[in-house]
Structure formats: C-alpha cells, structure tokens
Amino acid sequence: MSGSSVSFRAQLRSQEALTVWIQSQDARLSVSPEAYVAALLLPAMYAGSDSIVVDKALDQSFLNGVDTIQDIFQTWHPHLQRVHVVGSARERKSRRREGRTASFFTGGVDSFYSLIKHRDTIDALVYVHGFDVALGNTPLRRQVSRMVRAVGAQFEKEVIEIETTLREFSDRHAPWERYHGAALATVGLTLSEEFSHCIIPSSFPYNHLRIWGSHPLIDPLWSTDMVTFIHDGCEASRFEKCKHISGNEAVHRYLRVCWRNPEGAYNCGRCEKCIRTMTFLLAAGALDECSTFSEAPSIKRIKRYEEIQATIRRLSYQYLPALQALSEKPESRPLVRAIESAIQKTSLRAKVHTILRKVRARARRVSSKFLP
Numbered sequence: 001m002s003g004s005s006v007s008f009r010a011q012l013r014s015q016e017a018l019t020v021w022i023q024s025q026d027a028r029l030s031v032s033p034e035a036y037v038a039a040l041l042l043p044a045m046y047a048g049s050d051s052i053v054v055d056k057a058l059d060q061s062f063l064n065g066v067d068t069i070q071d072i073f074q075t076w077h078p079h080l081q082r083v084h085v086v087g088s089a090r091e092r093k094s095r096r097r098e099g100r101t102a103s104f105f106t107g108g109v110d111s112f113y114s115l116i117k118h119r120d121t122i123d124a125l126v127y128v129h130g131f132d133v134a135l136g137n138t139p140l141r142r143q144v145s146r147m148v149r150a151v152g153a154q155f156e157k158e159v160i161e162i163e164t165t166l167r168e169f170s171d172r173h174a175p176w177e178r179y180h181g182a183a184l185a186t187v188g189l190t191l192s193e194e195f196s197h198c199i200i201p202s203s204f205p206y207n208h209l210r211i212w213g214s215h216p217l218i219d220p221l222w223s224t225d226m227v228t229f230i231h232d233g234c235e236a237s238r239f240e241k242c243k244h245i246s247g248n249e250a251v252h253r254y255l256r257v258c259w260r261n262p263e264g265a266y267n268c269g270r271c272e273k274c275i276r277t278m279t280f281l282l283a284a285g286a287l288d289e290c291s292t293f294s295e296a297p298s299i300k301r302i303k304r305y306e307e308i309q310a311t312i313r314r315l316s317y318q319y320l321p322a323l324q325a326l327s328e329k330p331e332s333r334p335l336v337r338a339i340e341s342a343i344q345k346t347s348l349r350a351k352v353h354t355i356l357r358k359v360r361a362r363a364r365r366v367s368s369k370f371l372p
Contacts, residue, residue: 004029006190008036010169012047022164022187027194034062034224035189037085039166041066042182042213043173045073045080054087063089065221072218073178076211092225099196102126102160103232104184107147107256109277110201113241114232115155116248118199124158125151126198128187130167131180132259140264147254154250162187181214185222185229192226202233208317209234238318239280246286255292267292270301272311276318279339282332283322302338309342316343 005023020039022029033056040052066085074080103118105111105125115122127148133140145161152159166186170179181200188198200219204210219231236244245251257277258267267274278297281287287296302308312319319339326332 006031006035008039010040010043012040012044012049012173015047015172018165018169020165020169022162022166022190024160024162026158026160027162027191029190030193032189032192033058033087034222035186037062037066038182038186038189038222039169041069041083041085042073042179043170044083045070046174048081049083050081051084051086054085057088057090058085059224059226060089060092062222062224065223069218069221072215077178100124100194101197101199102188102191102195103199104128104188104201105148105151106132107144107151107254108201109238109241109245109255109257110203110233112245112248112251112255113236114199114201115151115157116245118232119155122157122199124160124195125155126160126162126187126191128184129161129163130165131183133261135163135165135168137261137264140261140266143264143266144256147256151250151254160191176213178211178213181212181218182222184214185219188227188229189222189224192224195227197228197230199230199232202231204234205237206234208237237321238276239283239321242277242280242286243284246281246284246289252286252289253291255290269293269295270298272308275302275308276312276315279319279326279335280322282335283325297335299335299338302335302342309345312339312342313345319343 003023003025004027005021006029007019007021009017010020011017033054037052037054037058044052063085070082074082100123101121102124103114103122103126105115105127115125125148127144129135129141133144148161149159164187166183167176170176170183184200191198200214202216203212203214209215214231216231216234219229223229233241256266258265258271258274260268260271262268269278274293275297278287278293281290282296287293323336323339326336
C-alpha cells in the first residue's frame with residue numbers, strides 16, 4: 001500500500017489555526033466529518049467555543065452520541081462550554097453487521113489483555129505514533145514499532161501504524177487524560193472504511209471507574225453506522241489482567257508499560273507504574289520471565305519518594321490483591337511491608353488533614369454563633 005493521509009485545519013476562537021494530520025503506510029484512511037468533530041469537540045469545550053461547523057452531512061447516531069458525551073463531560077466538569085455542532089444529519093444507513101475488527105495496541109497490560117481475550121476475533125492491531133510516544137522521539141518509536149510488528153507476527157494479526165499530530169493540537173487546549181478517548185475515536189473513525197468494529201482496551205475495572213477520557217460510558221457513543229467502538233476489559237482488575245496475560249511468551253518479551261521513558265528507556269523500572277506492574281507480575285509468578293524488566297521492584301525507591309507513595313495510596317485497591325498473594329512468599333515480605341507502609345503513611349496523612357479540616361470548620365461555626 002502506498003500510504004494514506006487526512007488533514008484538517010483547526011482553529012478555536014481567536015487562536016492560531018493549526019493543521020492536524022493523520023497518516024499511515026498500512027491502511028486506507030477516510031476523510032470523515034465525524035472524525036473532525038471527535039477531534040475538535042473536547043478542545044472546543046475547554047476553549048469556550050460556541051460551535052463546530054461541518055460542511056458534510058453527519059451520522060445521526062453519532063450526533064446523538066456527541067450530545068450525550070457533552071452531558072457526561074459537563075457533569076464531570078461544569079465549567080466546560082457546551083458546543084453546538086452545526087451540520088446536517090445524513091439519512092441513516094443500516095449498520096454493517098459483518099466486518100473486520102481492529103484493536104488499539106500499545107504493548108501494555110490492557111492492550112495485551114484485550115488481544116489475548118479476543119485473539120480469535122481481532123484482525124488487526126493499531127498503534128498510534130504521537131500519542132504515548134512523541135513523534136520526535138525517533139529511537140523509542142523504532143523500538144515500539146519493532147515490538148508491535150513482532151507481536152502482530154506472533155499472533156498472526158495485521159499491524160497498522162498511524163502517525164498523527166492530534167496530541168500536539170489537543171495539548172494546547174485539553175488535558176490528555178480527558179482527551180485521549182476522543183483521540184482514539186478520531187483515528188478509529190478514519191479507519192471506518194477498513195473496520196466495522198474497533199476495540200479500545202479499558203484502563204479501570206467497573207468497581208473503580210474514574211473520570212477519564214476513555215470510559216465505558218463514552219467510547220461507544222463515538223460509534224457511527226460504519227464503525228462500532230467497544231470499550232473492553234472492565235470486568236478485570238489490573239492484577240487480574242496481569243495474571244491472565246502472565247503466561248504468554250509475547251508478554252514476556254515485549255510488555256511495555258512505562259510512560260516516563262527517561263533517556264528513551266523502553267521500561268524505566270523506576271516509576272510507580274513500572275513498580276506496580278513488576279509487583280503484580282511477581283505476585284503472578286512471571287516477573288523473572290519478563291525480559292523487559294531488568295530487576296525486581298525497588299524497595300528503596302518506594303520508601304524514599306513521596307510521589308511513588310502517594311500514587312500507591314491512590315491505587316491501593318489495585319495493590320491489595322497482589323500483596324495478599326505476595327505475603328505467602330517469604331522472600332517477598334520486605335516488598336509487601338514497604339508497600340503497606342506507603343499506604344498507611346499516606347493514609348495517616350490524609351486522615352490528619354481531614355481531622356484538621358473538620359476542626360477548622362467547627363471553629364468557624366462556633367465563632368459565627370457566639371461572636372458578633
């Protein structure tokens with residue numbers, strides 16, 4: 001295939017217009033008015049824009065979904081401006097029932113879980129350069145590209161690599177943790193001529209959902225009569241996902257979870273996300289098999305860095321099942337104690353702050369009652 005690209009000009013309010021492009025050497029991309037709206041909607045809401053004007057007819061179910069997406073985001077963030085999508089609705093087509101399925105893939109726990117779970121139905125893996133790895137980080141991009149190609153070959157799946165400046169545009173207007181779901185939908189909509197279903201691996205389980213750009217309430221609402229988006233994997237916790245994928249050879253060779261990537265590292269092994277993943281793999285009995293991690297979780301770093309401790313506390317619900325499994329292994333008990341100490345330390349600090357807030361609030365009520 002000779003390659004394909006789409007682009008559009010984006011301007012929000014009085015700000016400078018930017019050209020956003022999406023391109024691939026592996027797939028035929030389609031110029032989709034729905035992709036244009038998906039790309040602009042959240043930035044427009046954050047920028048306070050009144051409308052998005054589209055000169056092509058839009059899928060009616062997509063328009064309905066956009067209304068609900070705005071309802072959800074305004075419930076989460078009441079300060080966001082509601083945006084009117086100005087454009088006509090095209091006549092509804094019968095939704096394609098049969099077609100190929102693509103799954104977004106980064107090499108992480110969520111991606112591997114959905115791939116292994118749906119290996120019989122997934123036809124292609126889609127990796128987007130410019131999302132988690134910047135376009136300018138050529139050395140790491142090469143590593144990730146080799147990884148995705150190797151995993152695709154091992155699972156006998158087509159691999160589609162995409163390059164885009166979407167994040168360069170969105171980072172000027174909206175935080176990535178709120179926008180990334182719309183970014184994935186934008187790419188998926190440009191692939192609607194190739195695929196009828198697009199899987200977006202989940203980040204959180206149903207019992208611990210949080211405000212997040214990719215969400216089981218939101219992702220399916222980007223669907224059209226051409227492509228259906230599926231938010232996948234909420235039935236499993238992070239530790240359950242690690243256990244599910246821990247026996248796979250491709251996971252052992254290619255698992256990639258780090259988002260800091262200092263000096264182009266594939267997995268730094270030092271950030272909280274690397275430490276968490278290594279802890280879970282250790283509890284699952286698979287850490288020694290994973291060549292993308294060169295050492296065990298650092299007890300010293302857990303004890304030393306407040307940032308790591310704070311994240312452990314915030315995600316303690318993810319750690320607790322793994323700690324229970326590790327506590328049965330005598331050699332892992334120092335790690336268990338370090339993580340439990342981090343949870344208790346930050347928990348105590350939070351309790352102290354809560355007590356102080358209550359004391360101050362009570363003092364203010366007493367003062368207002370008895371003082372003139």
